[in-house]
Amino acid sequence: MQNSSPVADDRHDSAASHRILVSRKNAGRALVVLASLGLLLVLLIQILHATGAIAAGFADWRPILYGYLLWAIAFGVGQVVARGERGLRALFLLPAVLFTVAVVIFPTLFGIYIASLDWNLSSFEGPHFNGLNNLIGLFHDTYYWNALGNMIFYTVAVLGEYAIAFGLALLLNAEIRARKFFRVVFLLPLMLSPVAVSWMIGKSLMEYRFGPAATLARNLGWDNPAFFASPWAARLSIEAMDAWVSIPFIMILLLAGLQAMPKDVLEAAKVDGASGWQSFWHVTFPIMLPVSVTVLIIRIIFKLKLADIVINVTAGGPGGATDTVSSFIYRVYRDRSNVGYGTGLAMFYLLLIIIFLTVLLRLSKRWTQKVA
Amino acid sequence: MAIVASASQPVRKHHAASRKKRLLSRVLIYGALLLWAFVCLFPIYWTISTSFKSALDVTQGHLIPWLDFQPDWKGWRSLGLSPDTILQTSTARAEFMSRFGNSIITSVGASVLALVLGSLAAYGLSRFRFRFGWMRNDDILFFFMSQLILPPVVLALPFLVLYKALSLLDTRLGLILLYTLTVLPIVIWIMRDQFNSIPIELDEAAFVDGLSIWGAFFRIVLPLAVPGMVAAFILSLVLCWNEYFFAALLTSTDAKTLPVMVASQTGSQGINWWSMAALSTAAIAPLVIVGIFLERYIVSGLTAGAGK
Numbered sequence: 001m002q003n004s005s006p007v008a009d010d011r012h013d014s015a016a017s018h019r020i021l022v023s024r025k026n027a028g029r030a031l032v033v034l035a036s037l038g039l040l041l042v043l044l045i046q047i048l049h050a051t052g053a054i055a056a057g058f059a060d061w062r063p064i065l066y067g068y069l070l071w072a073i074a075f076g077v078g079q080v081v082a083r084g085e086r087g088l089r090a091l092f093l094l095p096a097v098l099f100t101v102a103v104v105i106f107p108t109l110f111g112i113y114i115a116s117l118d119w120n121l122s123s124f125e126g127p128h129f130n131g132l133n134n135l136i137g138l139f140h141d142t143y144y145w146n147a148l149g150n151m152i153f154y155t156v157a158v159l160g161e162y163a164i165a166f167g168l169a170l171l172l173n174a175e176i177r178a179r180k181f182f183r184v185v186f187l188l189p190l191m192l193s194p195v196a197v198s199w200m201i202g203k204s205l206m207e208y209r210f211g212p213a214a215t216l217a218r219n220l221g222w223d224n225p226a227f228f229a230s231p232w233a234a235r236l237s238i239e240a241m242d243a244w245v246s247i248p249f250i251m252i253l254l255l256a257g258l259q260a261m262p263k264d265v266l267e268a269a270k271v272d273g274a275s276g277w278q279s280f281w282h283v284t285f286p287i288m289l290p291v292s293v294t295v296l297i298i299r300i301i302f303k304l305k306l307a308d309i310v311i312n313v314t315a316g317g318p319g320g321a322t323d324t325v326s327s328f329i330y331r332v333y334r335d336r337s338n339v340g341y342g343t344g345l346a347m348f349y350l351l352l353i354i355i356f357l358t359v360l361l362r363l364s365k366r367w368t369q370k371v372a
Numbered sequence: 373m374a375i376v377a378s379a380s381q382p383v384r385k386h387h388a389a390s391r392k393k394r395l396l397s398r399v400l401i402y403g404a405l406l407l408w409a410f411v412c413l414f415p416i417y418w419t420i421s422t423s424f425k426s427a428l429d430v431t432q433g434h435l436i437p438w439l440d441f442q443p444d445w446k447g448w449r450s451l452g453l454s455p456d457t458i459l460q461t462s463t464a465r466a467e468f469m470s471r472f473g474n475s476i477i478t479s480v481g482a483s484v485l486a487l488v489l490g491s492l493a494a495y496g497l498s499r500f501r502f503r504f505g506w507m508r509n510d511d512i513l514f515f516f517m518s519q520l521i522l523p524p525v526v527l528a529l530p531f532l533v534l535y536k537a538l539s540l541l542d543t544r545l546g547l548i549l550l551y552t553l554t555v556l557p558i559v560i561w562i563m564r565d566q567f568n569s570i571p572i573e574l575d576e577a578a579f580v581d582g583l584s585i586w587g588a589f590f591r592i593v594l595p596l597a598v599p600g601m602v603a604a605f606i607l608s609l610v611l612c613w614n615e616y617f618f619a620a621l622l623t624s625t626d627a628k629t630l631p632v633m634v635a636s637q638t639g640s641q642g643i644n645w646w647s648m649a650a651l652s653t654a655a656i657a658p659l660v661i662v663g664i665f666l667e668r669y670i671v672s673g674l675t676a677g678a679g680k
């Protein structure tokens with residue numbers, strides 16, 4: 001690909017183009033250096049201003065943002081000037097990379113720093129450095145470990161969602177009338193905002209006194225259909241709502257996998273006299289395994305972020321039985337305004353997620369390759 | 373109806389037993405389909421119908437309009453959106469409209485920004501070989517995709533502090549930047565898949581015709597990538613419209629989005645069911661419409677790269 005595009009400079013004689021290239025290279029570099037120095041200068045002024053060393057400065061840190069934007073533009077122009085064709089190519093990737101560095105990498109690093117502070121945003125005292133105290137405190141926080149335990153339940157429950165979604169995908173893949181209608185209807189829950197779902201299902205359908213779900217449960221013989229009173233009922237109810245929203249996602253991906261499946265394999269199984277159940281278990285399921293594993297991993301990643309429904313329906317109750325890590329940290333911040341401790345909890349959670357997913361990806365690689 | 377029709381016209385002649393079995397399986401399949409369709413639709417139906425109910429109809433569990441209960445614009449009146457109140461001034465409607473506007477601006481803004489950044493990056497990753505230190509194309513792609521695992525809580529509190537310093541708290545721009553970051557990996561994934569499906573010979577032909585890299589991108593490749601862009605845009609729109617966590621932490625008055633408004637109403641005890649139902653209906657209506665009419669794009673967005 002490197003030689004596929006003509007470079008205008010190639011047509012000049014080599015010595016002249018060399019001279020131009022050198023001067024262009026220097027100009028480009030100078031621009032980048034200049035811009036970087038400018039940004040650093042603004043940053044330095046603002047830091048000194050914020051710490052009270054000098055009077056001159058800006059009211060807030062917003063100019064640093066504009067400075068970064070200008071620096072990014074200068075950096076891009078510098079790339080093109082200095083590296084020509086290759087700079088033009090880099091320009092495709094640069095905006096996304098610089099954006100990501102600014103809004104993901106930098107805040108994450110900043111978060112690691114905050115995690116080492118005792119910082120109550122609502123008090124006037126400001127941050128204190130307290131080293132590993134947040135980390136030590138976290139190990140004694142039974143509510144946090146309880147939330148982590150709940151995450152295990154929610155993660156395992158993904159398997160149940162997967163089973164239902166697989167069934168639905170098989171149904172949609174069968175020879176049926178009105179397939180389009182059913183597909184649209186089955187997809188609808190995915191479109192709804194979890195917050196609206198919290199009210200629609202959690203707070204009204206499952207309402208103890210006159211929600212239709214409670215009425216139905218009473219008619220089915222559950223005398224006391226309190227969906228959110230006992231820990232397990234509450235956990236299962238939250239999981240049911242989350243499943244309702246996210247099953248369509250799994251279903252759509254599995255359906256795509258089923259439709260891409262070679263038809264002749266199933267025909268062959270039929271000719272061999274396999275029953276429907278046998279051909280599913282010995283043909284469809286193994287062929288679908290790589291897709292399944294991919295879907296499950298994506299779904300688990302999203303599941304680990306579960307928060308909205310819990311915050312809005314039970315706020316973690318009863319007694320933390322439905323808490324997810326995210327909803328717990330949300331309350332830690334809302335109730336105690338302790339940014340330092342909250343961030344510490346979040347960082348530890350991120351660490352656990354990374355370890356868990358790395359192991360999961362390792363293990364799943366073996367699974368997907370065994371079949372493929 | 374369809375069950376009988378399809379089962380009574382077998383292509384080949386079957387024995388009575390296998391015919392019975394076939395009929396049974398048809399009944400089971402359609403039974404399961406209808407059951408799940410009911411599961412999907414009932415909460416939506418319940419919400420919409422409740423917005424037209426009075427307190428008595430709610431407590432007695434009336435379900436079917438005109439037969440069970442007399443529908444009334446009750447819920448919509450409390451939002452100032454019923455026919456008789458729509459022309460009067462209403463503080464509830466003013467608040468709702470401002471939240472609605474915030475949701476539209478933030479979700480469209482973030483989707484556009486993510487689409488621009490993501491398409492460029494995806495095209496670069498699909499066409500050129502980059503080297504950034506030890507990172508090759510696959511590593512760079514992984515770098516972008518790895519942000520998907522970042523739970524919102526990890527970024528939420530640092531952003532709270534940063535936005536306070538940048539005076540971006542409670543601004544739509546602040547939310548747009550965050551939402552862009554949450555959907556960017558998905559956009560890159562969909563768009564890379566889209567660009568990979570466009571033959572590279574087209575780019576080369578454009579270079580021969582004297583177009584620069586960027587000229588080829590804008591004039592030849594981008595018009596062909598419109599389906600992928602539409603899919604990525606709609607998917608981002610849905611995700612941003614529904615986002616609650618960041619909005620709840622980072623907005624207070626000016627930039628509050630619709631989910632935050634819905635949530636704050638649910639939190640208060642003794643809220644009228646009908647007005648809550650009307651609010652929920654209004655919050656989900658745009659997406660239900662998107663889901664019905666643009667389902668094709670959502671499915672193609674979700675399945676980008678799957679099964680290949």
